[in-house]
Amino acid sequence: MTVDELKQSSVNRRISRADRRKAIIDAAVIVFARKGFFGAKVSEIADAAGVADGTIYLYFRSKDDLLISLFEERMEVIITDLQEILDQIDDPAEKLRRYIVFHLELVAAKPELMQVLTIELRQSARFIKEYSPKGFARYLALLGAILEEGQQCDIFRKELHPGVFRRALFGAIDEISLEWILKGREQLPPEPKVVGSEIAEFILRGLLVDQTPSRPVNS
Amino acid sequence: MTVDELKQSSVNRRISRADRRKAIIDAAVIVFARKGFFGAKVSEIADAAGVADGTIYLYFRSKDDLLISLFEERMEVIITDLQEILDQIDDPAEKLRRYIVFHLELVAAKPELMQVLTIELRQSARFIKEYSPKGFARYLALLGAILEEGQQCDIFRKELHPGVFRRALFGAIDEISLEWILKGREQLPPEPKVVGSEIAEFILRGLLVDQTPSRPVNS
Amino acid sequence: MTVDELKQSSVNRRISRADRRKAIIDAAVIVFARKGFFGAKVSEIADAAGVADGTIYLYFRSKDDLLISLFEERMEVIITDLQEILDQIDDPAEKLRRYIVFHLELVAAKPELMQVLTIELRQSARFIKEYSPKGFARYLALLGAILEEGQQCDIFRKELHPGVFRRALFGAIDEISLEWILKGREQLPPEPKVVGSEIAEFILRGLLVDQTPSRPVNS
Amino acid sequence: MTVDELKQSSVNRRISRADRRKAIIDAAVIVFARKGFFGAKVSEIADAAGVADGTIYLYFRSKDDLLISLFEERMEVIITDLQEILDQIDDPAEKLRRYIVFHLELVAAKPELMQVLTIELRQSARFIKEYSPKGFARYLALLGAILEEGQQCDIFRKELHPGVFRRALFGAIDEISLEWILKGREQLPPEPKVVGSEIAEFILRGLLVDQTPSRPVNS
């Protein structure tokens, strides 16, 4: 081995385990988003990540495991960011506004990631038998917590079933995201904050106890 | 030919064309729902339909075509049924209630079908390049029409963007359906009408012009 | 059954067994020529013959059998015609000329048939294990007979091995036919008689005992 | 790494790329010759080559591509060898003798290869639509060149159409080869050189301008 090769090798070694893992997940996000889980070939992901096919299996047990790991790790970051934002707000109504805007901004900022998290998630839950995505559950739980908090403060109507409405609200947000993702952003008002606020106000109108007229977010 | 043979013959001929096609689609619904489109083997569908593998290809060009045909044909029936119900109602608010209840009752009555229509639909739009599900668009359009009608009657708020809210409402309904489908009905209030009404009232509260307090459906 | 149907039926019955068999073989010639034996589907042949798929199996044991029957029956006619022509000639050299011209005229007149007899024959001999085309052997034998007759009359050189030269002569003719068949007749002198005569003269020059300069055919 | 391991490694690496490709083509020649293109299963070829089924597809796009590659690559070698021989000869008549003997010796030495090149070739030209075998055309062209050269030297008769006679000569040689291939060599004089010379003399007698009695090859 020549000195040059050694140097080269040491440079390569500087690509730490964590970095290479990240590179693979980044590549997987792109490829899964473009082709779907089943349409994506492991070798394409390897190509996109700049590693050999076999290398993927040094970091992930299988293609399934890659998808699951992708879910959990990316959701972890998202949830942490969102948690941090929500922790600085007291008013549950305002928290709800921020939750919605946060989600839509995420879709605008990282469409491929959100496409994978949104579309493939549903598929996966079925084909990967024992996998029930924890990260997603926690993301939903944050929404449920806002609802319950608002109900305990007597700001939100108490007769609403939190489990059901948590889903319904998420569904509304998610479906908007989906259309955005599938058709491109041109056909909708381009500013996620605007759309988010509109949806938030709509939902709050149904949610708030009557006397309080809700106030739009000032961004 | 004896009378018995004639009967036999007429019975066997009844398993002809349309009926056999229906048997295959019925089987496909079950198998796609259980395994997902990619996880489903054509031979499994053939088994479930009680026909030979090759027979599937007498009725459908390919596995893809089977999925697409399934979509369009089943949506056709659903849309016709729904249309008929909505045509008998004048009040847009009441139409909205019925739309929601109709959908949830469908999910309760035919979970496998709705699972395929709901989950596989999204996947398919991407992997089957040129396919953009018309039936689904028409189903959504019915919802959009209700919204616009309500806005023109000054019953629904005019400031809401119909395209966005059509999606948001559908998303809310769909997500509820999804949870029902994936987790089973036990964990939610079991009566679709009740859940449907709750969601309808929630949405109407956001949707209706303020002076009109909405009235629950009497089923 | 109405009178019309009866008439119809009687008309259909007028299509005799032999005629229907002929129709199938005619169709098979066309389809085999266009697609090759393996590329041809039984259902295509049935279509071309105007019969149902199953009907083919009332006349032939299998697709293989259809090809073989086609060989033997068409060769039978060809050989009979050729035999008749040759019987009216005494001079072996002239017989040879006629043999060659006969073959090339056949190729020009019935290219599909000759294509099947020529090209598929070779394939078949191998894939249909136990089949060794008798008709073809007899066709070749006619050529061998001319050679031997010429040698016995001291017109053709005796040192030539009849078995070998029978093949060589046939090969020369056949290859010309082949190019004609594959590329179309435009690129060669279009008159089979002319080409046939040229080839015949060429061959006779090698074949005839030296003192006799051969004389071209006057057509 | 021990010396043994190195050797092992170098040995294994010798089974790399080109050699494995060659192994597959060798196997394909055998199997295609025995079963024909359509009768040959890819898995049989893989078995014969000592590789897995999938490995074939690392070297060839498809079964069709394997056949075509086989044609072109083997013809390339043959043409180069033949060219080299012909380049050392001046006399067109002698070139023709060598061409014929070369071909027959090839058939005797590598019957399977020649069977595939000879028989499958014809089939292929039709079933692989866009493929027109270049290697074969060049092989024929060599024969055409000899003819034209002889005509320009006033050794061969000028009235003969080179395109036609090129085909006719090839057909004669090819047909002899074919019988050899199909029936085995026992039924013909076993020495290719002898048969080749006989045919060559026969053809030259037709070809040469009259005054020159041709002289047999002394091998």
Next chain:
DNA sequence: GATGAATGAGTCTTCATTCAT
């Protein structure tokens, strides 16, 4: 650790053949 050539299980699809009418 990284590589990527090799593996071979898995599946859609075709089509010759059958047989109930």
Next chain:
DNA sequence: GATGAATGAAGACTCATTCAT
């Protein structure tokens, strides 16, 4: 006898995964 819908065996090809280097 004729039909043609149904059959199901067979095979080319893909691609996740492995493992020798």
